[in-house]
Amino acid sequence: MTSKPAETEGYLRLDYDEAAFLIPASQAGKIFLMTDARDLEAPALYCRRRTSYNGGDVPVFELSDFIGDHFHLPREALTDMAFMVPADRFDAARQARCRAALARAGLSDEFIAVAHGRPADMRAAPASEIRPLPRALAARLASRGIRACRFPRDSVIEYVLDITRVIMNHPPFNSE
């Protein structure tokens, strides 16, 4: 008799020592090094740069700044390490708003580069280890892009992020 293999999901894992962040592989595309990141003419809190990708200029979302600001973790210096989030990974309503905002800014509406300053690797996590958040906080945290968590070992927490939600909560991506 063979046992059923455990259901797993792939994540891009960003390691911040005291905490880690899991981005579902379904939302995280190619990891790459930005070689020509430039300042945006109209910078926003977490979107101040653009970079060339796939024949166009794409916006850069500064995930390390967002994490540093909100998770009581050291804020990293700007980094050129990034992963791509294809715009088609946003849900339909958010995708339309996002594409419109990027078009207005003169940027490609196909991808968003997400910059992170920490070691990253792809890994699988058993679905059974991904824990829903307490009901009292689940809706609030989900609205800010925190979907679930996992405790892989003592003294470490991994937050599962909905990176599309994190991005869409901030300008210029949430601009009407």
Added chain:
Amino acid sequence: MTQKTDKTPPMAENGADDAPAPTVKCLIVRIADQHYAFHAEHIREVVMDAPLYYVPFTPPYIRGFINRHGRPHTVFDLNALLKNEKLTSGAFLIAGRAFDQTAFMISDVTEILNVTEAEIQPITAMDENDNYYSAALTFQDEHVFILNVQNILMKLSHDLETG
């Protein structure tokens, strides 16, 4: 936890059948410099020296999560809620399953008391915190409030809706 005290409940006044008065079990805890009581049936376990994980986007009296058996539990700092001063401690009470995945940061557990219903006093003087108390009792000549866990959870729900 220092000791468990089973105070002998007073006997019925007429002494006819000598039936003991019904009692309620309460957990007396210290939070900073003040004692509070929980109904023991509302508390599942006491955890010492558990790591606390910060959680953003919550009111200041929510200090984060602790991990119990792989599940995140929301940690309330009652000193922050009631006195606006953050507590520093690694001790927590885990609330019963009826109260979601909830924990309370405490300084320590002082005693487990059996008190008669007659010894539980209604709250008469009202102030802004009274909504978080269900009643009071006397412990070592000190007036100790019994915490209303349901209303404390409702406070969080209200703050998240309006904040």
